[in-house]
Amino acid sequence: MSGPSTYEPKTAFTRWLDKRLPIIRFGYDSFVAYPTPRNLNYWWTFGAILALCLVVQIVSGVVLAMHYVPHVDYAFASVQRIERDVPYGWLIQNMHAVGASMFFLAVYLHMFKGLYYGSYKAPREVLWILGCIIYLLMVATAFLGYSLPWGQMSFWAATVITNLIGALPLVGEGLKNWLMGGFSVDQPTLNRFFSLHYLLPFVIAGVVALHIWALHESGQNNPTGVDVKSKADTVPFTPHATIKDLFAVALFLILFSVFIFYMPDALGHADNFIPANPLQTPPEIVPEWYLLPFYAILRAFDFNIGPIDSKLAGVLAMFASIGILFLLPWLDTSRVRSMRYRPVARQFFLIFVVVCLVLGWCGGQNPANILARSGDFTASLRWVEGGQTTTQDFTAPSEQQFEATAASMRETMAGRGATMTMVSRAGATNATITAVIGGTEQTRNLSAYSVEALEEEIIAAKAEIGAGAPFFVIERNTPMTFTVTNLSQLATLYYFLFFLVILPILGLRETPGRVPDTIAKPVLAKEVA
Amino acid sequence: MSAATNQAHAGEEGTRRDFIYIAAGAAAAVGAAATIWPFIDQMNPAADTLALSTTEVDLSAVVVGQQIKVMWQGKPVFVRHRTAAEIAAAQRDDYANLKDPQHDAERLLQENGQPGKAEWLILQASCTHLGCVPTFVTGSSYGGWFCPCHGSDYDTSGRIRRGPAPRNLDVAPYVFVTDTSIRIG
Amino acid sequence: MLRAFSSAAVAWLALVGVAFAAGEAEHPEDHAFSFDSPLGSYDMAAVQRGFQVYQQVCAACHAMTHLSYRHLGERGGPFSLYMVRNHETGEMEPYIGKPHHGGSFVSPTENPYLRAIASGVTISDIDPSTGQPVDRPGRVSDRFRSPFPNEIAARASNGGAYPVDLSVITKARHYGADYIYALLTGYTGASEGVLYENRYFPGGMIAMAQPLNEGQIAYSDPNTPQTVEQYAADVTHFLQWAADPHMEERKRLGIMVIAFLLALTGLLFLAYKQVWRGESH
Numbered sequence: 002m003s004g005p006s007t008y009e010p011k012t013a014f015t016r017w018l019d020k021r022l023p024i025i026r027f028g029y030d031s032f033v034a035y036p037t038p039r040n041l042n043y044w045w046t047f048g049a050i051l052a053l054c055l056v057v058q059i060v061s062g063v064v065l066a067m068h069y070v071p072h073v074d075y076a077f078a079s080v081q082r083i084e085r086d087v088p089y090g091w092l093i094q095n096m097h098a099v100g101a102s103m104f105f106l107a108v109y110l111h112m113f114k115g116l117y118y119g120s121y122k123a124p125r126e127v128l129w130i131l132g133c134i135i136y137l138l139m140v141a142t143a144f145l146g147y148s149l150p151w152g153q154m155s156f157w158a159a160t161v162i163t164n165l166i167g168a169l170p171l172v173g174e175g176l177k178n179w180l181m182g183g184f185s186v187d188q189p190t191l192n193r194f195f196s197l198h199y200l201l202p203f204v205i206a207g208v209v210a211l212h213i214w215a216l217h218e219s220g221q222n223n224p225t226g227v228d229v230k231s232k233a234d235t236v237p238f239t240p241h242a243t244i245k246d247l248f249a250v251a252l253f254l255i256l257f258s259v260f261i262f263y264m265p266d267a268l269g270h271a272d273n274f275i276p277a278n279p280l281q282t283p284p285e286i287v288p289e290w291y292l293l294p295f296y297a298i299l300r301a302f303d304f305n306i307g308p309i310d311s312k313l314a315g316v317l318a319m320f321a322s323i324g325i326l327f328l329l330p331w332l333d334t335s336r337v338r339s340m341r342y343r344p345v346a347r348q349f350f351l352i353f354v355v356v357c358l359v360l361g362w363c364g365g366q367n368p369a370n371i372l373a374r375s376g377d378f379t380a381s382l383r384w385v386e387g388g389q390t391t392t393q394d395f396t397a398p399s400e401q402q403f404e405a406t407a408a409s410m411r412e413t414m415a416g417r418g419a420t421m422t423m424v425s426r427a428g429a430t431n432a433t434i435t436a437v438i439g440g441t442e443q444t445r446n447l448s449a450y451s452v453e454a455l456e457e458e459i460i461a462a463k464a465e466i467g468a469g470a471p472f473f474v475i476e477r478n479t480p481m482t483f484t485v486t487n488l489s490q491l492a493t494l495y496y497f498l499f500f501l502v503i504l505p506i507l508g509l510r511e512t513p514g515r516v517p518d519t520i521a522k523p524v525l526a527k528e529v530a
Numbered sequence: 531m532s533a534a535t536n537q538a539h540a541g542e543e544g545t546r547r548d549f550i551y552i553a554a555g556a557a558a559a560v561g562a563a564a565t566i567w568p569f570i571d572q573m574n575p576a577a578d579t580l581a582l583s584t585t586e587v588d589l590s591a592v593v594v595g596q597q598i599k600v601m602w603q604g605k606p607v608f609v610r611h612r613t614a615a616e617i618a619a620a621q622r623d624d625y626a627n628l629k630d631p632q633h634d635a636e637r638l639l640q641e642n643g644q645p646g647k648a649e650w651l652i653l654q655a656s657c658t659h660l661g662c663v664p665t666f667v668t669g670s671s672y673g674g675w676f677c678p679c680h681g682s683d684y685d686t687s688g689r690i691r692r693g694p695a696p697r698n699l700d701v702a703p704y705v706f707v708t709d710t711s712i713r714i715g
Numbered sequence: 716m717l718r719a720f721s722s723a724a725v726a727w728l729a730l731v732g733v734a735f736a737a738g739e740a741e742h743p744e745d746h747a748f749s750f751d752s753p754l755g756s757y758d759m760a761a762v763q764r765g766f767q768v769y770q771q772v773c774a775a776c777h778a779m780t781h782l783s784y785r786h787l788g789e790r791g792g793p794f795s796l797y798m799v800r801n802h803e804t805g806e807m808e809p810y811i812g813k814p815h816h817g818g819s820f821v822s823p824t825e826n827p828y829l830r831a832i833a834s835g836v837t838i839s840d841i842d843p844s845t846g847q848p849v850d851r852p853g854r855v856s857d858r859f860r861s862p863f864p865n866e867i868a869a870r871a872s873n874g875g876a877y878p879v880d881l882s883v884i885t886k887a888r889h890y891g892a893d894y895i896y897a898l899l900t901g902y903t904g905a906s907e908g909v910l911y912e913n914r915y916f917p918g919g920m921i922a923m924a925q926p927l928n929e930g931q932i933a934y935s936d937p938n939t940p941q942t943v944e945q946y947a948a949d950v951t952h953f954l955q956w957a958a959d960p961h962m963e964e965r966k967r968l969g970i971m972v973i974a975f976l977l978a979l980t981g982l983l984f985l986a987y988k989q990v991w992r993g994e995s996h
Contacts, residue, residue, distance in 0.1 A: 039996045064569055068576075081781040081882065084961070086577040089568035091961040092968070236994060244987045247558070251980040258976060262969025263753050266886060274887035274958075276880075284917070521995075547989050554982035561979060581785045581824060581856040591844060 006030050031217055036235035037242045038223035040520050044118075045221070045242075046249030047111040053250055054104040055209065059202050061097040062146075069149065071195035073188050076151035077276045095265040101143050102268045103257050105291035108136060116329075117350055119338030120222040126330040128215040131208055133326045138205045140292065140323075145198035151191065152273035153283045159186045159194070161286065165299070168316045185279065226338025227520050234520040285367070293364030294357055295319050298496070300368050301489035318493065325500045332500050334508030342514040346507055353499045356492045363489040372488060375481035377448035378455040382462055384470035385420045388440020396431045403430060410434045423472045437471055452479075584715035586707065589650065597666055599655060602714045606655040606663055607702045608675075609712075612686065617648050619673050620687035630698045634687045641703040652704045652712065653688045659695040675699070743890050743897030743915050746948070750892075750955060754970075756963050757956050759812040762793035764934060765953025768946050771932050773881065776873060776923075778861035781882035782957055784833040785855045788823035791963050793956065796821040796828060829855045836860050874909045876922035883958040885951070892955045899927055899947035 008029040010016040019026055068087050070079035083090035112132070115121055121129035148159040163186060167177030182189030220229060229235055236242070260267065268290060272283040288296050302315035309317070325332075340347045393414075397406035407424045411434070414422045419436035426432040445462060449455035455477070463473065517523045585602045587609055592598055597610040612620070620634040638646030646652075655663045657677040664675035664684060671692065672685040682693030689698040704714045749758045766787065769779075787794040797818030799810040810818055811828065823829055836853035838860055853860065862878075863869035870877050885891040897915040902925040905912040910920035927946045934941055956962075 039994065041996075060569065064572055067573070078781060082576065082578065085781065085786065086579075088571040088574050088576065090572060090576070091965065092568050093572060095965075236996075240990045241994065244983065244990045248980065248983040248987045251976060251983050255973060255976045255980065258969065258972050262965055262972065265965075271887055271889050271891075274883045550982065550985045550989055554979070554986045557975075557979045557982055561975060564975075577785070577789060578783065578856075580822075581783065584824060 007034050031213075031238075032243075033237065033239040035217065035238040036220075036229065036232070037238045038221055038229055038234060038520050039236045039241075040223050040225060040523075041221065041242065041245075042224055043245075043249060044110070044114040045223075046246050047107050047114065048216075049246035050107045050250055050253045051104070051111060052209070053253075054100060054107055055202070055206060057096065057100050058104060059206070061093050061100065062199070062202065064093050065097055066195075066199060069195070071149070071192050073151060073191055073277070076149065076191060080150045092261070095261045098269065099257065099260045099265060101146065102289070102291065103253070103260070104139065105143070107253070108139060109291070112136070112326075113354060115222075116353075117340050118222055118224060119226050119333070119335070119340065121330045122226075122333065122335075122338050123330070124219045125215075125222060128212065128219060129330055130327055131212040131215055133323070135205055135208050135212060136326075137323060138201055138208065142198060142201040142205065143289065143291070145194045145201065147289060148186075148191065148194050149198060150273060151277045153275045153277055153281075154270050154273040154286065156186060156277035156279065157282055157286050158288060159190060163190075165316050165319075168312050170313065187279075222338065223520055224339060224341060225517055225520055225523065226341070227517060230519050231521075287365055290361065290365070293362075294360035295322060295364070297360040297364035297489040298322050298493050300364075301486060301493040303368075303486055318497075322493075322496060325497070329500065329504075333504040334506075335504075335511070335513070336508070337513040337516055339516075342516045343507075343511060344514060345511045346504075349499060349503050349507065352495065356495045356499075360489065360492045360496065363485050363492065366485045368484065368486040368489070370485045371451065371482045372485060373483040374450075377450060378452055378480060379446065379448040379478045380455055380459055381476050382445045382447065382459065382466075383421065383474045383476075384443055384466065384472065385437040385440040386443050386469055388420055388437040390435060390437050390471045392433055392435045394431065394433050398430070400429045403432075407432065407434070421472075421474060423474065435472060443470075584713055586711060586713050588711050590710040594649070600714070602702060607714055608651070608653045608655045608666075608688075608699075610651045610653070610666070612649050612651055616673065616686040620685065623685055623687070623689070629690050630696070632687075632689060632698055637687050637689070637698070637701055639701070640705045642705050644705070647706070650712070651686075651688065652702045652714065654700040654702050656700070657682055657695055658690065658697040658699065659693070664699070743893040743901075746893050746896045746951075748892055748948075748952065748955070750952075750962060754966060756966075757793075758952060759793050760936075761949050761952040762956045763812075764936075764939065765949040765951070765956075766793060767934070768927070768932055768950040769881075769953055772926055772946075773950065774860070774862060776862055776869070776878035777881045778863070778878075779859040779882045779957060780861060780880055781858075783856060783858045784829055784836075784853060785823035786957075786960060787832065788821075788826040788829040788855070789960070790820060791960060792823075793953070794826065794828050794832070795823075796826045824855050826855070833857060839864075874922060876909075878923070881954055881957070885955045885958045892951050895954060896947050896951045899950070900944055 006026055006029075008019075008026040010019045010025070015025055018024070065083065068079060068083045068090065070076060080094065083094050085091075087093075115129065115132065144158065144162060148155040163177050163180050166180065167173045169176065180190065180193075181187070182193055223229075270287065270289075272286075275283070287293065299315040299319045302311045302318060304314075305311050306314050335343060335346065337343055340350055393410075395406065395410055397403040403426075410424070411422050414434060414436040417436070418438050420438070420440055420442055422434060422436040424432050424434050445466075447455065447458045447462060449458050459475065466473075583603055585600055585607075587598075587600050589609070589611070592609060592611045594611050595613045597608055599606045600609060601607070617634075624633045634648075635645065638648060638651065640646050657664050657679065659677065659680055659682055662677055662679035664677040664682070666674065667676045670676050670683065672683050674686045674688065674691075675684040676682070677684075677693065677695065680694050682695035683691050684695075684699055685691050687698075688701075690696070702714050704712045707713050749755055749761075769777075786792055788796060791813075794811060795813070797810045797814045797820055798807045799814045799818040800806070801808050809821075833853040833855045836857075837850050838853045838857050840849055840851050841847070842849040863872060866877060885895055888894045890897075894915065898913060898921075901913045901915040903912045903914060904925075906924075907920060910922060911924050912919060913921045927943045927950075929943055930941050932941065932946060939945060
């Protein structure tokens with residue numbers, strides 16, 4: 002892509018060095034003379050922003066490791082010491098914690114950009130896959146790091162995730178024990194999580210180098226998705242792209258600083274300021290915001306799928322939701338790269354973005370919360386006022402015949418003039434039937450907005466009627482409800498449909514808009530307009 | 531527009547452009563430099579470490595001829611209750627041929643400049659050669675401390691008399707709080 | 716693409732709005748504290764009084780293991796000591812808190828107020844000469860005295876309930892300081908066995924009896940009311956400081972950093988415009 006090198010060493014030293022280690026030539030070719038499409042917009046600045054994020058995390062992390070103690074008894078206290086006593090420790094700790102969120106914010110925007118402009122299509126498949134690997138490593142690193150402060154969320158996140166890996170067939174149990182280093186999340190777990198958390202960022206840095214290498218081999222995509230055809234299509238990386246990246250980085254740093262200095266704990270969870278307690282799970286346990294969509298997919302499976310139980314299904318779906326990104330270059334069949342010229346695909350993409358946000362929202366909610374219902378939860382209480390109560394014990398010949406026996410007993414009682422009967426089972430075959438003879442049947446209807454509220458109303462009504470009734474017959478009616486889980490299921494369905502059905506079919510069937518012949522052409526046309 | 535004014539115009543442009551580049555570059559450099567400071571400062575002793583920088587020692591339990599080691603800032607300090615013979619030897623050698631000449635009285639000075647007490651010698655227990663802890667050996671060549679690592683010999687005032695150490699044992703900064711207690715640091 | 720994103724963001728905000736509207740639990744009212752706003756600072760007199768409330772009431776059951784007495788006298792602490800020159804007499808005079816300008820900071824180990832606070836506390840330690848447990852007066856470098864040696868002892872003395880550590884309590888609860896203030900003033904007076912009704916405690920019943928009562932703590936300043944509300948506000952102020960002692964420094968530095976970044980962004984924007992002049996893109 003870059004063509005022959007145009008670097009010319011000017012001094013005796015650089016000429017000497019260039020023959021031995023052409024490192025300046027490499028830097029010049031890659032970051033100065035490197036031809037960049039002239040139409041790149043601000044979505045293309047996230048690469049530089051992400052590079053900065055990685056550097057910030059590594060530098061602040063190395064510094065924090067100088068003060069952090071990976072021991073179950075001292076980890077929480079050592080983080081407190083960093084915040085209170087280490088010079089500027091509070092700043093560096095905030096930087097690292099907020100930095101994780103900023104890193105994910107930037108990486109998600111970077112990924113959505115790639116998705117929208119088709120940056121995964123040939124010849125950039127390997128570039129895209131390397132990006133997916135970086136993202137996976139980021140998730141792993143963030144999870145490991147989140148457990149280090151050893152607060153309640155740290156501990157229970159570690160417990161839940163290791164158990165989740167344990168759900169995988171065949172390898173799960175072994176992998177889980179290998180991660181925990183014991184029978185539960187404890188000292189060995191913390192110690193190895195610390196070690197791995199320190200290691201992985203450097204692995205990320207390595208894959209980033211490959212990512213950039215692949216980028217420079219295939220060249221940058223651009224908003225039109227059209228290949229670079231001539232020199233008129235490009236500008237040199239420095240100063241044109243460099244200055245634009247720096248400007249975007251500075252803007253990003255302002256957002257970063259607002260969080261560091263004014264909302265350092267806003268993206269975290271209050272419970273992580275409670276030291277880890279293996280005896281008590283916090284009432285609401287949620288992952289960090291950037292993992293909420295996957296958490297929602299995990300929880301969306303509250304049903305078994307054939308031989309796969311709901312737990313495994315959720316785990317598999319969660320891994321598949323990331324795994325599917327690796328296949329994206331071959332799932333999208335469109336010949337046009339940029340969705341700028343794919344009006345239909347653009348609509349589906351828009352829905353996809355909303356779906357991802359909805360999944361994130363669902364992940365933070367109580368899954369049983371009702372979002373919509375067809376009507377109220379209702380119950381009708383029936384009882385008899387006045388009349389005479391009689392009871393009779395009976396035994397069914399076998400457990401299977403119990404219902405039939407009970408029905409015949411009811412009939413017998415009805416024949417004796419019973420207004421209402423109730424069977425209370427005492428064992429497998431024996432029971433007592435209570436019947437009220439005579440009196441008048443009364444009915445009261447109750448309704449409420451939730452199961453809990455309905456039960457409260459029933460208790461209140463029973464207390465009000467009191468001793469007037471020997472017993473109640475209650476019929477409860479549950480309306481159709483639409484819960485957070487249902488919404489997650491819909492969103493999860495769309496998430497997978499988008500990749501597995503919409504993109505493959507749409508690419509073959511749609512009529513794309515007119516794609517310009519060269520990058521420079523629409524740019525110049527705009528100039529004229 | 532004439533060629534001359536055009537040229538002048540371009541020159542102005544150039545100045546303005548250079549100014550912006552230099553200002554932006556300088557601001558970025560200043561920002562980067564300022565950012566580095568917290569990362570360097572965090573290496574300094576933390577507040578809890580600094581708070582432990584003084585130690586109080588009760589001398590009443592240390593009998594004549596006894597030496598105790600107390601920890602100060604994570605390092606040992608000798609608190610020696612010298613015998614009359616040791617004091618006499620130290621004062622006698624004030625005018626001997628010393629590698630690091632110092633009078634015994636100077637080595638007893640308190641941190642506030644007040645003279646100390648001849649029977650109490652407060653020394654940092656770290657050989658000035660490479661930091662090992664010397665041992666007090668009664669009857670050694672100079673009657674004082676001997677470093678097991680590389681054989682430096684100190685006298686009863688902690689002055690270097692023989693061996694590779696360049697300086698006398700350092701006197702720990704101390705003051706008498708009462709007649710029978712001192713504060714180090 | 717920007718359009719696609721902004722419509723997505725609008726949909727997201729609408730959803731979040733619904734979620735907040737649907738929230739069920741009664742949450743604490745917003746109490747006005749001087750540290751609330753992005754530029755807000757601590758009222759050091761309130762933090763000092765709050766420490767008094769903590770010492771005389773809360774410390775009987777609640778530990779604050781991450782704090783040491785010296786923290787009270789670090790820069791930004793309620794008992795930080797500065798020597799300030801009196802312009803009339805020319806003498807150096809002690810000043811507790813934050814002098815408006817100048818003043819030389821006195822290290823916490825040298826701070827007589829802190830030494831008095833610390834030495835008034837009895838600390839369990841090991842006698843360095845005998846190795847036996849011993850009680851000694853506290854030092855500035857000591858951590859706040861814990862009322863119980865361990866969690867089991869704490870539970871045994873409190874009917875099975877564990878009085879939580881208060882070091883970071885305002886960070887460890889949703890609604891932070893507002894929650895603490897609401898809890899301390901939220902007792903209804905009703906009780907059931909060893910549980911007391913409190914409107915703001917999850918579940919409504921709390922094992923801690925109403926800790927603050929009118930006139931219970933004698934403030935040295937006659938102008939400060941000695942009411943439950945005042946005690947609660949003061950101790951909450953102290954706990955907020957304890958959880959976030961560098962808040963003032965953080966906010967101050969934040970202004971400088973953001974102002975600098977805004978200027979840098981402006982310069983970079985100009986440079987960007989300059990570089991791309993005459994380039995169609």
